[in-house]
Amino acid sequence: MTDLAMRGRDVRLEGVSITYPNGFTAVQPTDLVVEAGEFFSILGPSGCGKTTILRTVSGFVEPTDGRVLIGGEDMKGIGPNARPTALIFQNLALFPLMPVWENVAFGLEARGVGKKARRQRAQELLELVALGDQGDKLPSELSGGQRQRVAIARALAVEPAVLLLDEPLSALDLKLRQHMRAELREIQKKTGVTFIYITHDQGEALTMSDRIAVMNNGVIEQVGTGDEIYSAPESAFAASFVGEVNALPGHVVATDGAMARIETASGQLVGRNPKSLEPGAQAILFVRPEQMVFGDPGNVFTADLKRRDLEGAFVTYEFLTPTGQSLTLHQTNTGTLAPMAQEARIGFAAQSAVILPEGPLARTGRELAAQ
Amino acid sequence: MKSDRLLNIYTGLFLVFMFGPLILMVISSFNNISPPSVTEWRGFTTKWYSFFWMPQDELRADPVLRVLDRDRLISCFGNSIWVALIVVPLALLLGLSGAVLLTRWRSKANGVLWWVLLSPMLAPGVVLGLGALVFWGQVGINAGLFTIIMAQVTFIASYPMLILMARLQRQPIELEEAALDLGASPFRVFRRLTLPYLAPALVSAGVIAFMASIENYNTTMFAKGGACTLATEIGAMGRNPNGHPPVINAIGTVIITITVAGALLHTFLLSRERKGG
Numbered sequence: 159m160t161d162l163a164m165r166g167r168d169v170r171l172e173g174v175s176i177t178y179p180n181g182f183t184a185v186q187p188t189d190l191v192v193e194a195g196e197f198f199s200i201l202g203p204s205g206c207g208k209t210t211i212l213r214t215v216s217g218f219v220e221p222t223d224g225r226v227l228i229g230g231e232d233m234k235g236i237g238p239n240a241r242p243t244a245l246i247f248q249n250l251a252l253f254p255l256m257p258v259w260e261n262v263a264f265g266l267e268a269r270g271v272g273k274k275a276r277r278q279r280a281q282e283l284l285e286l287v288a289l290g291d292q293g294d295k296l297p298s299e300l301s302g303g304q305r306q307r308v309a310i311a312r313a314l315a316v317e318p319a320v321l322l323l324d325e326p327l328s329a330l331d332l333k334l335r336q337h338m339r340a341e342l343r344e345i346q347k348k349t350g351v352t353f354i355y356i357t358h359d360q361g362e363a364l365t366m367s368d369r370i371a372v373m374n375n376g377v378i379e380q381v382g383t384g385d386e387i388y389s390a391p392e393s394a395f396a397a398s399f400v401g402e403v404n405a406l407p408g409h410v411v412a413t414d415g416a417m418a419r420i421e422t423a424s425g426q427l428v429g430r431n432p433k434s435l436e437p438g439a440q441a442i443l444f445v446r447p448e449q450m451v452f453g454d455p456g457n458v459f460t461a462d463l464k465r466r467d468l469e470g471a472f473v474t475y476e477f478l479t480p481t482g483q484s485l486t487l488h489q490t491n492t493g494t495l496a497p498m499a500q501e502a503r504i505g506f507a508a509q510s511a512v513i514l515p516e517g518p519l520a521r522t523g524r525e526l527a528a529q
Numbered sequence: 530m531k532s533d534r535l536l537n538i539y540t541g542l543f544l545v546f547m548f549g550p551l552i553l554m555v556i557s558s559f560n561n562i563s564p565p566s567v568t569e570w571r572g573f574t575t576k577w578y579s580f581f582w583m584p585q586d587e588l589r590a591d592p593v594l595r596v597l598d599r600d601r602l603i604s605c606f607g608n609s610i611w612v613a614l615i616v617v618p619l620a621l622l623l624g625l626s627g628a629v630l631l632t633r634w635r636s637k638a639n640g641v642l643w644w645v646l647l648s649p650m651l652a653p654g655v656v657l658g659l660g661a662l663v664f665w666g667q668v669g670i671n672a673g674l675f676t677i678i679m680a681q682v683t684f685i686a687s688y689p690m691l692i693l694m695a696r697l698q699r700q701p702i703e704l705e706e707a708a709l710d711l712g713a714s715p716f717r718v719f720r721r722l723t724l725p726y727l728a729p730a731l732v733s734a735g736v737i738a739f740m741a742s743i744e745n746y747n748t749t750m751f752a753k754g755g756a757c758t759l760a761t762e763i764g765a766m767g768r769n770p771n772g773h774p775p776v777i778n779a780i781g782t783v784i785i786t787i788t789v790a791g792a793l794l795h796t797f798l799l800s801r802e803r804k805g806g
Contacts, residue, residue, distance in 0.1 A: 216710055238710045251707035255725050264721075265711035316711055 166195035166352035167229030167242060167319035169215060174224035176210050184210040186376040187224065192354055192369075194229075194319075197346050199355045199363040201400070202373035203520065208356045211373075212322050215354065216245045229319060239268070244313035245322045249329070250305055252297040258308050259284065259293035265316035283311040286345070303334045310345060320352045327362065339366050360400045364388070372396040374518065388446075390432065391512060397444040399520035404450065404485050406443040407516065410435045418513050423481040427457045429511030440516040447474070449510035450487035452496065458505035461485060463498055477504060551785060558779045563593040564772025577779040593774055597766075602776075605762040612677055612749075612758060613742040619682045620738040621731060624689025629723075631690075632697040633705075650687035657683050658751025672754025680752035685741045689734035696730040697723075729802065736791065 169192040176185040185207040192198040200208040213219040215226055217238035226233045228242055238245075244265070253261050260267075262283050263276035271279070284290050287307035289300075297305055306326060313321055323342075327335045343366050346353045357363050363370045364384040371381045372395065379393040384400075391397035398405060408422035410431075418431035420443050429443045461477035464484075473495060475487040487504055496502060557565035561574040576583070580594050581603065589595050627646045631639060649657060661680035662672050670676065700723070708718040746760045753761055763780065767773045 218706060218710075238706070239712045239714065243710070245707070245710045247703045247707055249701065249703055251701065251703035253704060253708070253722060256721075264708065264713070267721075268708075268711055268713040268717055312711070 165319065166350050168192060168194040168196075169320055169352060169354065170227040170230075171211070171214075171221075172225050172227065174211075174214060174221040174226060176207070176214060176219060177222045184376055185214070185221075188378055190371065190378060190381070192320075192352060194352055195350045197343065197353045197355065197366055197368045199357055199367040199370045200373055200378075201357055201360060201363040201370050203358055203399070206373045207376040208373050209324055212245070212324055212354065212356050215320070216243050216322050217241045218245075242319040243322055244316050244318035244320075246309050246313050246324065246326045248324045248326065250309040250326065252305060252308055252312070254297055257294050257296055258289070258300070261297060261308055262293075262311045262315050264312065269316070279315060280311075283315050284308075286314070286348075287311045287341075302330050303338060306330065306338060307341075310342070314345075314349060314351070318351060320354060321346075323353065323355045325357055325359075327357075328359070335362075342366060364400070370400075372399060374399070374520075391444065391514065392432070394442050394444075394514050394517035394519055397442075397512065397514060402447050402486060402488075403444045404447065405519060406445075406483060408441060408443065410437050410439045410441050410513065412437055417508060420513055422483075424459055424479050424483045427511070428508040429457075429513045430509065431513050433513075433515055435513060435515060441513050442516055442519075443511050443513050445506045445511040447486040447488040449506050450485065450504055451489075451506065452487075452502060452504055454503060455505050455507040457508060457511065458503055459483075459485065460501055460503055462501055463496060466495060466498055468495065477502070551781075554778050555782045555785070558775055558782045560775065563774055565775040565778050577775040578783075580776050580779070594776070597774060597776065601757070602759075602762055605757040606759045608674060608757060609743050609759040612674060612681065613739050615678050616681045616685055616742040617735050617738045619678070620686040620742075621689050621735055623682065623686035624691075624734060624738075625693055625727070625731075627686070627690040628693035628697055629719075632694055646690060647687055649684035652684070654684070654745070654747035655751055658748040661748075661752045662754075672752060673756045676752040676754065677749050677756065677758065680748045681742050681745055684748065685738050685745075688737050688741060689731075692730050692734040692737070693727060696727055700726055729799075733795070736795070740788070 169190075171188050171190040173187050173189060174185060175183065175187040177183045188211070190211075200211060202208045210219060214221050215228070215233075217233065217236060217240075220234075233241060253264065256264070259277060259280040262280040263271075266276045266279055281290065281293060284293055287310055289304060289307055289311070292300060292304060292308075297308060300308065309326065327338050327342075330338060339362060342353075342355075355363070355366065367384060369381060369383055370387055371378045372387060372393075373379065374395045380387055380391065380396040382390075387396055387400050391400065394405070397403050406420075406422045406424060406427060408420045408427075410418050411421045411426065412419040413431055413434075413436070416430060416432075417428055418435055418441075419426055419428050420441055422443065427443050429445070435441055459477070459479050461479045461483075463475055464478050465474075465476035467474040467476075468491065470491065472488055472490050475489070475496060477485045477487065479485065485504065553567050554565075557567050558577055559573055559575065560566060560570060561576070562569060562571040576591065576594070580588070580597070580599065583594075588599065631643055631646070636642075658680050661676050661683065665676045665679060666672070704722055705718050708722055709715070713721070744760055745758075746764055749758055750761055750764070757765075759780075763777055766777055
């Protein structure tokens with residue numbers, strides 16, 4: 159496997175912005191550094207500009223402003239066929255009329271490698287993705303997961319320094335998707351290639367990535383490890399897009415060191431103030447459902463239990479306060495469930511909540527379904 | 530249902546109008562009478578077919594056949610084949626270029642270009658023929674087989690263009706992007722992806738261009754000068770005030786047979802390809 163080891167390179171975007179000829183700005187001026195050999199995800203809803211960034215790195219889109227550097231080299235004027243990148247398309251784009259091995263060897267063919275050497279290299283790569291005996295089949299004869307792996311082998315064949323993946327798992331069913339996550343991670347580790355992975359699926363981003371960029375409306379809102387983004391979100395969008403969250407809008411009334419007090423429709427609440435908001439600022443307090451508890455840990459509500467979903471290992475409670483604020487609470491299943499249709503006291507500790515400037519929230523599943 | 534019956538009657542009439550004349554033509558090509566007739570039967574004969582290869586003395590003995598110029602007819606037919614053999618590759622080349630341009634070149638001029646490239650197909654054939662005649666006359670080339678070829682190509686190229694465009698539009702653009710991304714030059718992308726993908730459509734387009742060239746009359750008529758093709762020669766024979774010789778019916782029958790056989794073969798190959806793919 160040593161001969162398959164490749165060296166990843168870093169990718170830097172310096173002030174890159176992309177405006178389409180019709181005047182739509184897909185990506186606002188962006189600085190981004192992806193380290194060499196990193197598994198980096200760009201996470202955001204559809205239309206947020208993440209695919210445009212990917213196409214800019216691969217060379218299909220020239221930035222309107224700013225520059226793209228790969229391994230320190232300015233990519234200006236260098237076409238997709240001359241960049242040290244390989245792109246895995248959302249629909250995979252396998253060549254339907256070529257057998258699997260020719261698909262994998264296509265990049266080598268383009269580089270003038272002889273047929274025998276091509277065939278041998280294709281075989282090695284097919285074995286890397288556990289398809290050693292499928293080389294002579296046509297892509298249409300393979301299953302979805304196998305096709306996925308052919309696309310990966312084909313991209314790796316050109317020994318890219320950076321592999322760009324555009325939601326490659328979205329067409330697979332859940333089980334296979336989860337399996338492929340682990341497999342992608344493993345291939346990434348084995349080859350040392352820099353992976354830039356585009357997804358709207360936070361689960362994918364959280365499980366696979368070294369670091370994640372959360373993107374919305376052409377702006378990268380936060381870059382960090384999954385843990386950082388989940389536990390210490392820096393924007394209202396990042397907080398609401400990654401994981402479930404209770405959002406309580408209001409305005410800051412007082413600050414005390416790293417903490418702030420916010421006036422909401424459900425009363426005054428205290429949480430962390432990482433953005434150093436001043437009193438008077440419009441803000442939203444975010445708290446994760448698993449940080450919510452029964453009782454009075456500092457911030458407290460009296461609310462009616464509206465829904466109770468037992469999901470095996472844990473229980474989801476949905477409460478409604480008298481002011482109309484809905485609150486979700488996750489609890490591990492201890493064997494005794496809180497009684498339905500009853501008023502309860504629930505709350506959260508100030509340290510577990512974060513107060514962030516007011517901003518657009520990610521759409522909830524219900525809002526998406528209503529579209 | 531009443532509407533069903535109306536539809537059946539309509540369909541029946543449509544088929545009669547379409548195939549009736551052809552059937553009469555085929556029948557009369559075996560009737561031993563000239564000018565051709567189906568109302569008067571003078572016995573079965575195949576001489577309107579064997580005209581093309583019967584010995585000279587037999588030919589001279591027949592009162593109808595002996596006035597026909599067999600050698601000229603055969604050489605005109607040869608011209609038709611030559612013209613078609615040159616028109617088809619030219620039309621495919623031009624049609625392919627146009628199709629690639631219109632489907633892959635994203636420009637505001639596309640709409641205009643589409644009409645420009647398609648207009649020869651819509652323009653009256655006589656205009657194209659006359660245009661070729663005048664243009665090449667100015668250049669100093671006399672009307673003949675060359676001007677026929679040039680005039681035909683102007684509009685026949687549109688057929689392959691339309692057929693190839695339809696197929697190119699169904700090829701996902703990602704395939705070409707993927708190939709480029711893997712380091713292929715645009716030429717390699719074309720040779721390894723686009724061309725194999727277009728192969729079946731190229732065959733169809735070639736057959737249609739061939740037929741369009743062989744059967745073309747009006748454009749060829751104006752551009753031909755002193756030359757002739759099968760179509761113009763049949764036209765000339767058909768204008769005989771005493772009625773045309775049944776030899777023309779025989780030629781027509783052969784053409785129909787070849788066309789039907791070709792269509793059946795095409796359908797067969799297509800269904801086999803679908804099953805295979």
